[in-house]
Amino acid sequence: MAARLFTCFARGGGGSRGSSPVENAAATADLSLEEQKRCGPVLVELFSSQGCATSPGAEAIATRLGRGDAGLDVPVAVLVFHVEYWDHVGWKDPFGSSMWTVRQKAYVESLRLDTLYTPQVVVHGRTELVGNEEEKIVDAVRAAPRFPSPTMKATFSKPSPSTLQVSFSGALRSKVDSSGADVMVALYESGLVTDCTKGENKDKVLSNDYVVRRLEKVASVKDVGPKKSLTGTVTLELWEGFNAAKCGLLLFVQNGSYHTFGTQQYQIPDTV
Template sequence: MAPRLLACFGRRGGATASAPDEAEDQQQVAPGPVLVELFSSQGCAASPEADAVAARLAQDSGEGSVVVLGFHVDYWDYRGWKDPFASSAWTVRQKAYVEALSLDTLFTPQIVVQGRAHCVGTEQDALAQAVRDAPRYPAPAMKVTFQRPNPTTLQASFTGALRSRVEGAGGASVLVALYENGLVTDCGRGENKGKPLLNDHVVRRLEKVAAVREGASARKAVSGTVQFPLWDGFRATKCGLVLFVQNAALQVLGVQHFDLPDNV
């Protein structure tokens, strides 16, 4: 049987047209979303509150204003409860932010805004201020098509324009996260023992779409294909994709959100 081919177009600040006209000026394009990354763990007593804070921010910020991704780290797993969504790769990602932001140590819950500022995940006022202060860039103008080459793999192919100049030395990476909402876990041990834990925006996969050279124009067209291994119980209606451009200093230069087709 041939692979199924489906199409889905970006939203939340991401135009679905092809590359911008040559006369288009970057300052004339509406700013796209701010990326908020929450590093948390089901083994951390404060993380459920931070999850709720991030979920409210995503809900209350309005269409196209903020995109939230939740990265569950694994360094609390030894405390009696192994977070089912934790990954050592997300711990490595948080460590990279510790270095980039000149911090002293890892901690949860931590929120990183646009790769440039951070705060404790439960501090709503500090988070709101960080979002207001964050630089905002036009969302990439990418299109995506989906295929299922086999029942356990989702393939996504992207093409379009960056819409923001690549700032900073070392170029940038175009990354895409596959996240899942509405995850409920009955925590049986650890600091949250006995609590039903609700997690949204949980990053299940993170892949690199393309590399972009330093100084690349806002009109730079990029393309790439990634494959996401799927998990038991995958449901497209609970998931979405977030594509973002991140330079070598881990600063985010543009964010675009995609829904998944219901029948993917």
């Protein structure tokens, strides 16, 4: 059954599906030039696995996108979700989680896809592509709608050595209608290096950036204007070896269709 449900793509294979570039361009055109300059990054999510032979190439593309080395004039925020459904082929991904598989399945449903696969990229929750097709990913980022970045101030504290608490307050700067939306925050880690001794990537040294370690909901909202002040607090469980200098936070707003309507990035203070 796994062979039918899960596919590990090689190069090629597929193009993109989701919102059309025309629709996306129209959404962005509703903003003035000055507003577009204040827009937040386009969210690029990569679903990946250390147990998939073609995922390391996609991880390298994700790193270039996140560092601004992909030749784009559009800011990009990258989140990499390591799924666990390739663990059975010989290598257990240390960052894999069934929670990220559930998130990927939600995209399969919302984008009306036939199957899960790695490496898969989802751009702003609207378009999906094979994760190692860099040129198509860059085109999809350029075509993605732009939205004002939230102005949520973050306050950090550590209630205990193993938890990080973050309180947010401010405005989303995008209107949320009666359908509602969730304000989410992801804690990610970069600079990860793994010696892979088994599986499809046996004897390779794997480098991973923007790996999501925690994902929490700050608030659920509906019928709020772009200037309304909101508050919310999350408590994030930390892991052994947590290093704030290697980590970052991304706040983003998504509706029930998993469309992203705003992103805001944060550095974690050295004092935490």
